[in-house]
Amino acid sequence: MMNTILLHGWLVKVFIVLLWVIAIAMRFTMQDDTREGLLFSLIAISNFLLYLMVAMRLPLLTHSNMAVLLPHFPQKLKQALLVIFAISLLPTLLVLPNVVTWLAFISISILATLVFVAMIYQPIYQIFLWLFILMPLPMALLDISLDKEKLFTALAWLLPLISWLAYVLLNKLAHYRGNHHHVSKMIAITNASIGKTLAVQESIPFADRTKLAQWWANSHYNHYRKLICAATNTSQGLSNRKLIEISCQSANSFGANAYVIWSLGITLLCLIGLVIDESYHHFFTPMVTLIPAMIIGTGSITLFQIIQGKKSYLARLAILPRFKQHNSFARAFLYYVFSNQVLLYCFIAVLLAVTAKVFGHINEAIYINSVLILLVHCFVSISIMLFAWRTVDDYSNPIVWLMIIGFVGTMVLTIQMVKSTMELLIFSGLFQVLLASSVLLIMFSSFRYLNYYSNK
């Protein structure tokens, strides 16, 4: 039963098993060593995902009220973790008969487990993850080359020491109840379904948030406080769209401060890119690819969750006398959603253009194609959101999953496009159908939303 809790989440489990199956298939069809790197990556990614999943579930057990009162709890927890770890080692057998590599893989797996668990309980340890991501650049700058053979041999020899360290830390973990403040937030988030993660974050009392989060929320709300004050002092008052915009704000909204922070971050990155030699630019490619994806994720999924959580509030707003004109609420609402999302996607398009210019990771044709894909993504994403907001039932979970899948799909398609020599998508018949369908979809969903409020 403990294993079931630690491995909760069928989508991640299916994905991990799929990666294992691909790794097995690859191992048995591999004729030479050319695809060895890919095999290693598959095993590593699948295992890391597994460790991350387990690490995220762990606080539910270690920091529950009952953990200190349940007989033999530490022993049972350790047993469950060891069983999962042993199972995770099965795919690493695929690297055999190379024993050194296999032992090195076990060492890497243990170290990854330790880092993931530490990261969950103490956010400061996220530094290890960033060090791992950013390491190649300073190594290249300092001209340090890593010999894979030597590294693996060292890791294989270090296995007893790493195992001993893991054993000590496992014993500590089984009794660990520290950093309760942070862990309780983690528990609240992991305890919630994917559609409700934002609602859980919103429910954290203001005083319990970090200083940075408090500043972030305050600076975001200040903008709207000023708007309200300005409107109070004038005879015109707030427009319908502004009123809806203010009503749809939360501490996690992607607002003006988010745009400023991201712009500053990108500017800094571009400045570094302009200063250093072009031969190092490829080290930045993962980051500059990931940033637009992160912005879409936070900008659109967050908007969906915020409005989903405020549906009843918006319904009460819609019956205010100022919205008595036919469709006035729905029109103002759609205006707000469209302007919000168009601004977000335009920002990403500009960001892509700037980074492409500096780092040269995509050419002009790929840029135009990426923007076209983003356009389709934008239309589909808004349509899905409108469909969900219109329904009385709560479909938050499937919608968020759908948005995540759509967003990952867009990323994969974009990355695939970068690798291939694809021509302009606008001339592709398939894409034209896709674009036309997305336009039809957004028109239909908007029309339905307009009707929804006019029929009330």
Next chain:
Amino acid sequence: MTCIVNVKGLTKSYKNQSVLKELNWQVEQGDVVGLLGKNGAGKSTLLKSILNISDIDSGAISIFGEPSNQLSSISKARIAYVPQENDEISWLSVKDLINFRKQFYSTWSDEKVTELVSSWEIDLAKKVAELSPGQVQRVLIILALAPMPELLVFDEPAASLDPAGRRDFLKEILNLVSDENITVIFSTHITSDLERIANKVAILDKGQICYYNDLDVTKESVVQLTVHCKKEQDITIPYLLRGKHHSQGQYGVVSQLDQTWLTEMKEKNVEVTINPMGLEDIFLELTA
């Protein structure tokens, strides 16, 4: 009687705000103790500290003669706790939650679970998140009773229950405490519940157990007195908690009824009327 819970000099504070101050308390085997206290008095903190769920600043706590922070698995198996806030995994079904808990106890009673689940009409297939607060409370009570514990600690167990649920719960506790070995500590705001099942009452005020006594003794001793004098006399009422003078005497509440003083008053021809008080009034007087 064997001392089940022994608290010595317990001190606990949150962010420099002192909650429990040098608190001393002993609960004996077979006692059913109702813990009363105002909002924010520290009832939950006290119960959590006793069970080592919350860390303490200083003091020594022992349960079944073992330090509470080093309880053996055998002792842990004899303790059950129902928290005020549900922190069970929300996406587990009730059935899975029961199975999860069952694996830790050798004394787990499936019969008890089946009986309570059916009488309280709990849907085993439902997820914890899908249950109403009252249903969650019932599930937590089932989880606490199923291992057949010897020490039960309830933190506001009936807060989310409807009247029928509260009656069922109290009935269950009454059945349980008919076994003399079982000790129950429960915090509550509902004094009528306490009066139905508790044999002792503890009042937590200003970080300390300011009052701890048998319920019957409490109801007999903490009383309202009205003293009527035929002529003006200076009368001092012993153990007076609160008093007021009126034209022909005094009115007051005492924490203990002094029989010698009563006889003395009779001899002096002073009429003393004793009015028993409800537990709620007693609590208010003792914590005023």
